[in-house]
Structure formats: C-alpha cells, structure tokens
Amino acid sequence: MALEDYKKKRRFGISPEPSGKSSGEKSQQPNFVYVIQKHRATQLHYDFRLEWNGTLLSWAVPKGPSLDPSVKRLAMQVEDHPVEYASFEGVIPEGEYGGGTVMVWDNGTWEPEVEDVDAALQKGDLKFTLHGKKLKGSWVLVRTHGYGRSSGKSWLLIKHRDQYASTGDITTEEPRSISSKRLLADIAREGGGDVEKAATGDPAPKSTKKKAVPSVKGGPKSPRRRKSAP
Numbered sequence: 001m002a003l004e005d006y007k008k009k010r011r012f013g014i015s016p017e018p019s020g021k022s023s024g025e026k027s028q029q030p031n032f033v034y035v036i037q038k039h040r041a042t043q044l045h046y047d048f049r050l051e052w053n054g055t056l057l058s059w060a061v062p063k064g065p066s067l068d069p070s071v072k073r074l075a076m077q078v079e080d081h082p083v084e085y086a087s088f089e090g091v092i093p094e095g096e097y098g099g100g101t102v103m104v105w106d107n108g109t110w111e112p113e114v115e116d117v118d119a120a121l122q123k124g125d126l127k128f129t130l131h132g133k134k135l136k137g138s139w140v141l142v143r144t145h146g147y148g149r150s151s152g153k154s155w156l157l158i159k160h161r162d163q164y165a166s167t168g169d170i171t172t173e174e175p176r177s178i179s180s181k182r183l184l185a186d187i188a189r190e191g192g193g194d195v196e197k198a199a200t201g202d203p204a205p206k207s208t209k210k211k212a213v214p215s216v217k218g219g220p221k222s223p224r225r226r227k228s229a230p
C-alpha cells in the first residue's frame with residue numbers, strides 16, 4: 001500500500017505527525033515493531049500497528065484489544081503508516097485528519113506465527129505473537145465480510161488461548177501511556193489540545209464519596225473476592 005494514502009490525508013506543516021520521509025527502507029532489526037496508539041479523535045479507538053515491509057500495517061480497533069479469547073474485536077484496516085509513527089504521542093490539531101489526542105498505549109515487537117506473512121495477509125488470516133508490555137502471547141487477525149466502503153477492510157482481532165489470556169479488561173485496568181505514563185487528558189494539556197475531549201477517553205475518575213465499605217454480603221466464603229488495588 002505504501003504511504004501515499006497516509007501522506008494525502010495529512011498536512012505536515014500543521015500536524016506534528018511524522019511525514020514518513022524514510023518510508024520504504026526495510027528495518028534492519030530482526031524483530032518487527034508492534035504498537036497500539038490510543039486515539040481520541042472523532043471517536044475513541046485504538047490504532048493497532050504491525051511493522052511489515054518497511055511500513056506499519058494499521059487497523060483501527062474501536063473497543064481496543066481484549067485478552068479474552070471468546071471476545072472478537074472489530075479492527076478496520078486503515079492506511080499504512082511510516083515506521084517512525086510508532087513513537088508518536090501528542091496532539092493532532094482539531095480540523096486536521098485524525099484531529100485529537102494520541103497516546104502510545106502499548107509497544108514492543110511482534111513475530112509472525114506463519115511462514116509467509118504476505119500470503120497470510122492476502123488470505124485474511126494472520127497469526128502472530130506479541131511481545132508488548134501490556135499485550136503478550138498469541139493473537140490472530142482474521143478478515144471478515146464488510147459491506148460497502150468497509151468491504152475487504154474489516155477484520156477481527158482475537159486473543160488465542162495461552163498463559164496471557166484473561167477475562168480482565170486491560171483497556172480500563174491499564175489506561176496510561178506505556179512511554180510517558182500519562183493519561184489522554186495529560187497529553188492534551190501538555191500539547192495544547194482539547195483536554196475535556198481527551199478526558200472522555202480516560203477512565204472516569206474514581207468517586208471518592210462512593211468508595212464506602214465493600215459489601216460483606218458473601219462473607220469470607222464469597223467467590224467474588226476482590227483483588228487488592230495495585
């Protein structure tokens with residue numbers, strides 16, 4: 001796909017996003033970059049990106065990843081991004097393409113679980129292992145039927161069963177930037193963005209007045225024991 005679509009949509013004199021000048025150069029590293037950017041644009045979504053053939057293959061995941069293998073998350077393939085986009089965290093000016101706040105939510109490397117990645121992408125069934133800080137283990141992206149404009153671009157992101165599978169909600173349990181530990185609102189504030197809009201992508205602040213005493217209904221035998229706060 002190369003980066004034409006990426007460049008067409010953006011004005012690099014106005015947006016601080018990388019222009020992708022060094023596109024096309026293949027990474028010399030044996031490991032490929034993996035990143036998820038939490039993006040509070042028109043709608044909150046998580047941009048899931050895998051380095052391949054010198055660019056970042058990209059999918060917008062509205063609900064973000066789930067560690068629960070029974071949960072399939074819609075992932076809309078979007079234009080390839082330059083590899084240097086992986087470290088971009090900041091504010092895209094309102095009115096520009098993707099205007100809003102971007103957070104590096106997770107990053108690391110990935111490796112294919114298939115011999116031929118291009119063939120797997122063509123087929124619409126890519127199995128891979130993530131070596132991220134939040135996401136680890138085996139995953140799959142499966143192309144599904146889309147309609148109209150989403151035809152051919154609609155995929156599902158699914159966790160495979162392994163030691164890293166869980167029913168916990170990783171997006172609410174770990175809402176902060178993996179690179180700066182900031183919330184979206186912090187990034188917006190420091191980048192001159194729309195703090196209120198960004199904050200709608202952060203978890204609601206814990207209510208102090210309703211904290212109260214945990215229910216003792218179940219007593220010590222309660223199976224719904226709560227984990228202690230980290």
Ligand code: MN
Binds near residue numbers: 039041060
């Ligand atoms: Mn996005």
